[in-house]
Amino acid sequence: MLELRRLRLLRELSIRGTIAEVADVLSYSPSSVSQQLTQLEAEAGVELLRRTGRTLQLTPQAQVLVAHTEELLGSMERAEAALAATLSTVTGTVRLAVFQTAMLALMPPVLRELRTTYPRLRVEMSQQEPAEALHETSSRNFDLVVAEQYPGHAAPHYENLDRRVLTHDAIRLALPARGAAGNAEFDRVATLEHAAHLPWVMEPEGAASRHWAEQSCRLAGFEPDVRYETADLQAHLQLVASGNAVALLPALVLRTDSGTLRAVELPGAPMRTIFTAMRHSSTQSPAMQAVRSLLHRQPGMIDEQGSADPPPTKRLLR
Known part of the structure; x- marks a missing residue:
């Protein structure tokens, strides 16, 4: 039987491109990543990786496994959210990626209110450039991102991310x-x-x-x-x-x-448009909902679904 932990390593390799980067992101040693991928190949009974010069390429069979791994990880995330929803207390950890302005101007009151309202909820926040933050949220290294885009410069779109406008x-x-x-x-x-x-x-x-x-x-x-x-x-x-x-x-x-x-x-x-994004598979998580909802309820923010393009008649935020 294929092990999900090893399948995730294969998926990370498809995203990162090198074993060294996979090891760095997941805090493994490169040799450990290589050993786990070799074992996965043995379990699958087919060639998954093919060396071309100094680079590793995923075979068509590996790409099939990567696609199914994405579905499995999404299912696991939805199961965890459903389980958490049965509890009377919001708990867990939310890994948040924000750009500098959001960290300075938006997050302090949000964090203070979260600490008061949900004392058992832990928020870990990291300052990241929007494009990198969206990529890492899609890749499951962050749970929620606050990102920006300037007029005529669309931020990267990922099919597995749910985007909501926060403000213009x-x-x-x-x-x-x-x-x-x-x-x-x-x-x-x-x-x-x-x-x-x-x-x-x-x-x-x-x-x-x-x-x-x-x-x-x-x-x-x-x-x-x-x-x-x-x-x-x-x-x-x-x-x-x-x-x-x-x-x-x-x-x-x-x-x-x-x-x-x-x-x-x-x-x-x-x-510029400021928006939040999280994976579709985690939108029902009580912890994720608590953080995102509180962000959108701040003064001057938009608490609704919407595209990340400002309407031409939108009033200036003062």
Whole structure:
């Protein structure tokens, strides 16, 4: 009989591509992973892995097993959720992946309320980039993800994930408060075009937010002078507040400012979309429902099913 634990190793190999990565993700040694896969091959009675140069390829028979393993893992997850639903107390562990803004602006009150309402529920939270977090949630290394996508930049879709819009977050041009920069050019900015000759801070190349920001500047008729690069949006705030740069920042980031910035509206009132995603097979889990429902019930959030595309008439989040 095939063992589910070994089947999961095969599935992970189909996702990760190398035994070393499978071992790293599951906290095994590479030799242990190899031994377990060899034993699975013996149990199956067919060749599952074929070496091509320095890489391992899954045979067609292995791909069949991987597809069934996905179904088995989903069934197990649904069974665990059904069992947990028979209990009077919400317990267990929820592994949550969030991006930086969500960790700073959304999660503190949610975690506090969870601790009070569900004292036996454990939440483990990790800061992750949205694309990686969605991939790892699909792969079962996280249970729930809070992710973002910028206008015209769709986040990756996975068939086994259930997505719900959390909010639409207005994006604005962030500037130092009037007089704070010691430079009248900052004070005169009233539109995006006025910032054409000022220094900018943006996220590193490759980030959806960076590509969107650059395209916005180009549509306004200029190439931004990006002098500072960092993925830390709190650093963006500090660089802007100190009069060293301007930036395009979402409302949730600006909400953490203590009054040292001013914000200018952008043409078309662009918004990023923030959404939650979890596996379809875990949506009935009381623990997962508790965390997700509380997130969607926060002030300014959307507590309903919806696509991750902002309606054109959506009001700005303030």
